[in-house]
Amino acid sequence: MPAATRMGPPGHPPLNPGRAVCSFVSPVAGAAGPGDGGRWRLAARFLLARAVSPVGEVPVPPSPLLPASPSTAPIAGLFWVVTAIAALVFLGVEAGFLWAAYRYHQRRHPVPAQFTGNARLEIAWTILPALVMVLLFVLTVQTYTTLRPIFASEPASSLLITGEGRQxxxxxxxxDGRQLVNELRLPRGEAVVLRLRAPDVxxxxxxxxxxxxxxxIPGRVTEIRFTPTVAGVYYGMCAEFxxxxxxxxxLTVYVMEPADYQAWLQSAPSGR
Ligand SMILES: [Cu+2]
Structure with missing residues (x-):
């Protein structure tokens, strides 16, 4: 299939004929995905495309560590803090282990010290991990309280899009009545409300x-609110088998500059 033609799902017309999208993870149904040694080829192709394309043209892998909205940035931040704490613990434990192996090697220390228990040490290795757990708990609650108002509050003005995920x-x-299949186009900086249903599973x-x-969940309307703040192409997926x-x-989400979005609204058929 030529790269410039993106086919929709069976029974649907091609999506955006003529639009070339460099795919890291292909959104095209039936296209070859990573695997069978193709993973490295795909990664190489992505890096090459990245190197020769103007910034912003090549979609990045759908990683939660590359956040593009206030709803995801605090989560990525929490991840890095937790990773830093875990790295410190790892380095501390490994350093202590190597030091003990060197310092108390049989050659330097032929007769081990004989003692029973060490109350101070045992209290320390009980309290320190507990403090780390408390710190992680506080950071997690802090992130949650930062995100909660974003998810709970009804924005003053927002773009309301209804839709569904179905098999x-x-x-x-x-x-305005237009419909998109496996694709969302959103203006950068505007609050979006998605009201989604699942008619089957x-x-x-x-x-x-x-x-x-x-x-x-079938029988419920799920309301998802977020504000994309960085223009670009983002990949999404169904994350429940x-x-x-x-x-x-x-699905592919195009976050467009407001002027480009307005131009798209004017140019594309509204579906009415
Ligand atoms: Cu699914």
């Missing part, structure tokens, strides 16, 4: 860089 496709309806809406994943073609239930 095995994403459908989105805009206020449980799915999960996941665009890791923009918003933490949310389950879609939902049947045979679950792995191909992918």
């Amino acid at each position: 095995w496709v994403w459908l989105f309806r805009y206020p 449980i799915h999960a809406f996941a665009v890791p860089q923009l918003v933490p994943k949310r389950d879609l 939902c049947g045979l073609a679950h792995a191909q239930m992918l």
